[in-house]
Amino acid sequence: MGHSAAVWDYRAATEITKDWNGIDQIVLRTPRGASARVSLHGAQVTSWRNEQGEEHLFTSSKAIFKAPKSMRGGIPLCFPQFGNCGSMELHGFARNRMWAIDDNPPPLPANDSSGKSFIDLLLKSSEEDMKCWPHSEIRIEGLETLDYLDNLFQKERFTEQGDAITFESEVDRVYLSSPNIIAVLDHERKRTFLIRKEGLPDVAVWNPWEKKSKLMADFGDEEYKQMLCVDGAVIEKPVNLKPGEEWTGRLQLSVVPSSFCSDRLGLDRSGL
Numbered sequence: 001m002g003h004s005a006a007v008w009d010y011r012a013a014t015e016i017t018k019d020w021n022g023i024d025q026i027v028l029r030t031p032r033g034a035s036a037r038v039s040l041h042g043a044q045v046t047s048w049r050n051e052q053g054e055e056h057l058f059t060s061s062k063a064i065f066k067a068p069k070s071m072r073g074g075i076p077l078c079f080p081q082f083g084n085c086g087s088m089e090l091h092g093f094a095r096n097r098m099w100a101i102d103d104n105p106p107p108l109p110a111n112d113s114s115g116k117s118f119i120d121l122l123l124k125s126s127e128e129d130m131k132c133w134p135h136s137e138i139r140i141e142g143l144e145t146l147d148y149l150d151n152l153f154q155k156e157r158f159t160e161q162g163d164a165i166t167f168e169s170e171v172d173r174v175y176l177s178s179p180n181i182i183a184v185l186d187h188e189r190k191r192t193f194l195i196r197k198e199g200l201p202d203v204a205v206w207n208p209w210e211k212k213s214k215l216m217a218d219f220g221d222e223e224y225k226q227m228l229c230v231d232g233a234v235i236e237k238p239v240n241l242k243p244g245e246e247w248t249g250r251l252q253l254s255v256v257p258s259s260f261c262s263d264r265l266g267l268d269r270s271g272l
Helices: 129-133 209-213
Strands: 013-019 024-029 033-037 044-049 138-141 146-151 156-159 171-175 182-185 190-199 200-207 229-233 251-258
Touching: 190 229
Parallel strands: none
Antiparallel strands: 013 024, 024 033, 033 044, 138 182, 146 156, 146 171, 171 200, 182 190, 190 251, 200 229
């Protein structure tokens, strides 16, 4: 006779409890008995025990488990700075904030979830956080490693170094010889805008950010947080048409869930 293997339900092995200060923590367990504890205060992993119940993480015997300071030990989350390398509090503010459980996390591939336990946590931006670290939950994929002309530096030519384009200040660039598919990821709303283009080799990317927004008579002071210009263009090599010749440029915009991975979106250089 054949035997049917039991299906591992990670949700049933996930428990929400409270520590001795009344702060929620998540207990994760695996089929073989290993466990981990994650506090919603700072999304800090406070315990990791193997199948024999042996603790693998150090926690100081004098650790203070009480907000607003993080616990000494475990696995802290340092963001958006490490140590005192920036102008914010030590190791950034994320470890001293209350996180929330994501009730609608993006799905994991089937082969990644079998026999494992996991939890997705969210940290929402507050007005206080935005004052010390204005940031964007928008990123552009498909333009990495490309050369671009920076209009903020007299159209000087640079090469994009990041694995994606994010926004923390004014941006006014023209990316050259770009692929025919660009993705704009909106993490807050869990959606991705796909830009498919033909006959438009370049891409203009613009956001005025805070200072310039206040200088524009036809633009709201805070509207830079609500918009991003990403447009196909022909800039580096203008199209010259002789009498009777034609040129066609086409741009298509669509929206897909952000759970789509880059491979499924077709973000490659085949369109060059």
